Amino acid sequence: MRKQKVTISVIGSHDAVGKKARKAYQVGALIAELGAVLVCGGLGGVMEQAAKGAQEHGGLTIGILPGKDKKDANPYIDLALPTSIGYARNCFVASCADIVVALEGSYGTNCEICYGLVFKRPVIDLGGWGIKGMIKVRNMAQLRQKIQCLMNNL
Amino acid sequence: MRKQKVTISVIGSHDAVGKKARKAYQVGALIAELGAVLVCGGLGGVMEQAAKGAQEHGGLTIGILPGKDKKDANPYIDLALPTSIGYARNCFVASCADIVVALEGSYGTNCEICYGLVFKRPVIDLGGWGIKGMIKVRNMAQLRQKIQCLMNNL
Amino acid sequence: MRKQKVTISVIGSHDAVGKKARKAYQVGALIAELGAVLVCGGLGGVMEQAAKGAQEHGGLTIGILPGKDKKDANPYIDLALPTSIGYARNCFVASCADIVVALEGSYGTNCEICYGLVFKRPVIDLGGWGIKGMIKVRNMAQLRQKIQCLMNNL
Amino acid sequence: MRKQKVTISVIGSHDAVGKKARKAYQVGALIAELGAVLVCGGLGGVMEQAAKGAQEHGGLTIGILPGKDKKDANPYIDLALPTSIGYARNCFVASCADIVVALEGSYGTNCEICYGLVFKRPVIDLGGWGIKGMIKVRNMAQLRQKIQCLMNNL
Numbered sequence: 001m002r003k004q005k006v007t008i009s010v011i012g013s014h015d016a017v018g019k020k021a022r023k024a025y026q027v028g029a030l031i032a033e034l035g036a037v038l039v040c041g042g043l044g045g046v047m048e049q050a051a052k053g054a055q056e057h058g059g060l061t062i063g064i065l066p067g068k069d070k071k072d073a074n075p076y077i078d079l080a081l082p083t084s085i086g087y088a089r090n091c092f093v094a095s096c097a098d099i100v101v102a103l104e105g106s107y108g109t110n111c112e113i114c115y116g117l118v119f120k121r122p123v124i125d126l127g128g129w130g131i132k133g134m135i136k137v138r139n140m141a142q143l144r145q146k147i148q149c150l151m152n153n154l
Numbered sequence: 155m156r157k158q159k160v161t162i163s164v165i166g167s168h169d170a171v172g173k174k175a176r177k178a179y180q181v182g183a184l185i186a187e188l189g190a191v192l193v194c195g196g197l198g199g200v201m202e203q204a205a206k207g208a209q210e211h212g213g214l215t216i217g218i219l220p221g222k223d224k225k226d227a228n229p230y231i232d233l234a235l236p237t238s239i240g241y242a243r244n245c246f247v248a249s250c251a252d253i254v255v256a257l258e259g260s261y262g263t264n265c266e267i268c269y270g271l272v273f274k275r276p277v278i279d280l281g282g283w284g285i286k287g288m289i290k291v292r293n294m295a296q297l298r299q300k301i302q303c304l305m306n307n308l
Numbered sequence: 309m310r311k312q313k314v315t316i317s318v319i320g321s322h323d324a325v326g327k328k329a330r331k332a333y334q335v336g337a338l339i340a341e342l343g344a345v346l347v348c349g350g351l352g353g354v355m356e357q358a359a360k361g362a363q364e365h366g367g368l369t370i371g372i373l374p375g376k377d378k379k380d381a382n383p384y385i386d387l388a389l390p391t392s393i394g395y396a397r398n399c400f401v402a403s404c405a406d407i408v409v410a411l412e413g414s415y416g417t418n419c420e421i422c423y424g425l426v427f428k429r430p431v432i433d434l435g436g437w438g439i440k441g442m443i444k445v446r447n448m449a450q451l452r453q454k455i456q457c458l459m460n461n462l
Numbered sequence: 463m464r465k466q467k468v469t470i471s472v473i474g475s476h477d478a479v480g481k482k483a484r485k486a487y488q489v490g491a492l493i494a495e496l497g498a499v500l501v502c503g504g505l506g507g508v509m510e511q512a513a514k515g516a517q518e519h520g521g522l523t524i525g526i527l528p529g530k531d532k533k534d535a536n537p538y539i540d541l542a543l544p545t546s547i548g549y550a551r552n553c554f555v556a557s558c559a560d561i562v563v564a565l566e567g568s569y570g571t572n573c574e575i576c577y578g579l580v581f582k583r584p585v586i587d588l589g590g591w592g593i594k595g596m597i598k599v600r601n602m603a604q605l606r607q608k609i610q611c612l613m614n615n616l
Contacts, residue, residue, distance in 0.1 A: 001537040002517065037541065055464060062541075068394075068557055068581055075463040079499065079524075081543075081558040084581065085393040086376075087272055088245040088547075092554075095530055096543040107287070111268035114261040118241055119530055119546065133261075155383040156363060191387065209310060216387075222403055222427055222548075229309040233345065233370075235389075235404040238427065239396075239547040240530075246400075249376055250389035273376055273392065395580055399550040415576040415595075422573035426549055441569070 006036040006151055007062070009093050011112045012046030012103030012127060020104055024049035026140055027101055027126070032059025034147055039064060041093055042073045042080060046103050051076035064093050091115050099150050101143070102134070103127040122150050160190040160305055161216070163247050165266045166200030166257030166281060174258055178203035180294055181255055181280070186213025188301055193218065195247055196227045196234060200257050205230035218247050245269050253304050255297070256288070257281040276304050314344040314459055315370070317401050319420045320354030320411030320435060328412055332357035334448055335409055335434070340367025342455055347372065349401055350381045350388060354411050359384035372401050399423050407458050409451070410442070411435040430458050468498040468613055469524070471555050473574045474508030474565030474589060482566055486511035488602055489563055489588070494521025496609055501526065503555055504535045504542060508565050513538035526555050553577050561612050563605070564596070565589040584612050 008031045016024055028050035031038045038054035040047040042063020051061040055076045063077035066089045073080035083089040090108055094100055094115035102113050104127040116123040117133045124146060125134040137143045162185045170178055182204035185192045192208035194201040196217020205215040209230045217231035220243045227234035237243040244262055248254055248269035256267050258281040270277040271287045278300060279288035291297045316339045324332055336358035339346045346362035348355040350371020359369040363384045371385035374397045381388035391397040398416055402408055402423035410421050412435040424431040425441045432454060433442040445451045470493045478486055490512035493500045500516035502509040504525020513523040517538045525539035528551045535542035545551040552570055556562055556577035564575050566589040578585040579595045586608060587596040599605045 001514075002540060004532060004535065004542050005540050007541065007543070052463075070466060070560070073466065078464060078467055079469065080466050081469070081554075083554050084557040085242075085396045085550075085553070087269065088239075088242050088393045088396075091242040091245065091547070092543075092545050095546040098532070107268040107271045110285075111265050111272070114265035114268070115241065117261045118265070131264075155360075156386060158378060158381065158388050159386050161387065161389070206309075224312060224406070227312065232310060232313055233315065234312050235315070235400075237400050238403040239399070239550045242393075242547045242550075245393070246389075246391050249392040252378070393550075395577065396547075396550050396553040399553065415579045418593075419573050419576035419580070422569040422576070423549065425569045426573070439572075 006099075006154060007039050007097050008036045008099045008101060008147070009039040009097035009112070010046065010050040010101050010103065011040070011093060011105060011109045013105040013109065014043055014045035014047065016045040016049060016104070020046070021049045023126070024103055025053035027103070027143065028053025028059070029057040030140065030144055030147070032057035034144070034151065036147075036151065037062060039093065039097055041066070041089070042077050044074055046105065048074035048076060064089050064096070094121060095119050097121055098154055099124065099147060101126055102129055159214075160253075160308060161193050161251050162190045162253045162255060162301065163193040163251035163266070164200065164204040164255050164257070165194070165247060165263050166259040167263065168197055168199040168201065170199040170203060170257070174200070175203045177280070178257055179207035181257070181297065182207025182213070183211040184294065184298055184301070186211035188298070188305065190301075190305065191216060193247065193251055195220070195243070196231050198228055200259065202228035202230060218243050218250070248275060249273050251275055252308055253278065253301060255280055256283055314407075314462060315347050315405050316344045316407045316409060316455065317347040317405035317420070318354065318358040318409050318411070319348070319401060319413060319417045321413040321417065322351055322353035322355065324353040324357060324411070328354070329357045331434070332411055333361035335411070335451065336361025336367070337365040338448065338452055338455070340365035342452070342459065344455075344459065345370060347401065347405055349374070349397070350385050352382055354413065356382035356384060372397050372404070402429060403427050405429055406462055407455060408432065409434055410437055467522075468561075468616060469501050469559050470498045470561045470563060470609065471501040471559035471574070472508065472512040472563050472565070473502070473555060473571045474567040475571065476505055476507035476509065478507040478511060478565070482508070483511045485588070486565055487515035489565070489605065490515025490521070491519040492602065492606055492609070494519035496606070496613065498609075498613065499524060501555065501559055503527070503551070504539050506536055508567065510536035510538060526551050526558070556583060557581050559583055560616055561609060562586065563588055564591055
């Protein structure tokens with residue numbers, strides 16, 4: 001028997017471009033470098049860029065899809081997992097993670113942040129959310145440090 | 155065949171007391187007076203007070219319970235509906251409503267607000283949330299007016 | 309505070325016609341006559357006929373819809389409750405019932421029967437299912453007797 | 463970007479011992495040998511033996527847990543994914559699979575078979591279920607052949 005893999009969910013807007021897209025890519029890359037599995041909602045924007053970053057740095061990527069069809073996944077998902085339950089899958093994106101990293105986003109991301117906090121997952125704030133209970137980090141260096149620290153204590 | 159009943163979900167903290175409890179009771183009473191069905195999460199705090207207010211004013215009350223047992227419901231629920239899906243039932247509390255009224259609350263309430271907005275339900279802000287997309291009302295008179303207006307347009 | 313209402317879920321094929329449709333209508337009528345609330349999946353076939361039977365005999369009808377839109381409900385649903393979770397709502401059709409009545413159906417109905425048995429609801433077999441754990445009844449008279457007996461022991 | 467991994471869900475009783483346990487182990491081993499990812503409900507019995515078989519033959523194992531805690535997983539799960547939604551996770555065990563393999567089981571397994579058929583997944587019958595729409599195989603050799611054939615056509 002092997003040790004369970006650490007899962008880190010990256011959540012954020014489905015239409016990230018430019019600077020936001022690059023940040024998502026970097027977060028995915030970092031997760032892969034730290035040896036964790038990247039989990040996301042499997043679709044576009046932050047989800048796609050984070051998965052790309054993780055996959056291009058040797059990490060495994062999981063997409064928790066709202067629909068029934070693996071074809072809905074973005075091209076950087078190794079393990080497409082269609083849930084069939086629509087937006088209720090937001091609950092699952094949070095519950096299945098050891099750590100949640102939140103970038104800029106909208107209602108869906110806010111919802112996932114809340115589920116993370118309800119399930120007492122550490123939820124890292126990299127998107128200026130400012131919601132009570134989140135762990136604020138300012139940059140990628142702080143994010144790396146915080147994730148390493150959290151992984152050591154799992 | 156009859157016209158479908160209007161459903162209004164009241165969401166808020168599970169430990170409301172004092173002024174917050176009275177406000178929840180008044181919201182429930184208003185919903186009953188306007189002829190709508192009160193929906194809530196079926197447990198304590200805002201959920202219980204709103205159900206009490208509705209039931210004591212002749213309204214029908216529905217509790218969307220997280221667990222498997224009808225006994226989990228507060229005493230003012232006419233129709234206890236155990237979902238068995240835990241906190242994922244928050245999604246359902248929003249999706250099954252024509253209108254959502256949000257009082258003060260915590261992560262669960264925030265989550266339900268987000269689902270309401272995702273599902274494009276009108277979400278009335280009676281709890282100082284200030285989330286973009288919500289409909290701000292200041293007092294019970296404004297709430298009554300707003301709900302009547304929304305019910306006329308269903 | 310009032311006593312909770314008894315909920316009885318009627319499950320079966322979404323395309324019942326002829327004799328099967330009439331049976332579903334009779335089951336709905338019986339549930340209304342016994343003072344219970346009819347719950348169903350809210351769509352066509354057995355769901356529609358059972359709701360029609362209940363509504364035309366003065367009963368309240370609830371439709372647990374798979375989608376997000378109340379308009380999906382058949383015309384005999386008083387309380388349309390869109391769950392947004394697709395076929396996973398089958399789980400909820402079973403969990404929210406005090407008693408489940410199964411008519412002829414296909415995979416979805418079979419799924420709901422299993423959930424009923426998992427949640428230890430009494431599941432009445434009026435569709436020739438023959439699944440272990442179900443309560444076999446032969447006709448409407450036996451069904452009436454069995455439901456009355458179960459309702460007395462809730 | 464890489465090709466998506468094939469996911470095969472193995473479903474069956476949570477208390478398999480003896481011959482049934484060995485069969486589950488062999489199915490897990492076969493899935494690993496064929497290069498697919500093993501998915502299961504993450505708990506004991508068939509789920510544990512199949513995961514053990516897959517892990518000991520170099521495969522990746524995923525456990526779709528009903529609860530909120532990764533510690534609920536059996537010791538042979540690489541990726542524990544707590545869903546928090548209880549038995550409704552049965553729906554997800556089916557929807558996230560390219561292929562479903564059903565061994566002997568009870569209501570939960572029957573439920574997952576039905577979901578597999580609803581979602582039009584190929585559901586292989588290795589447990590004497592005899593449900594219409596399932597693909598009957600008699601032994602491990604036939605199972606191997608059938609899975610290979612299905613994998614070639616994904």
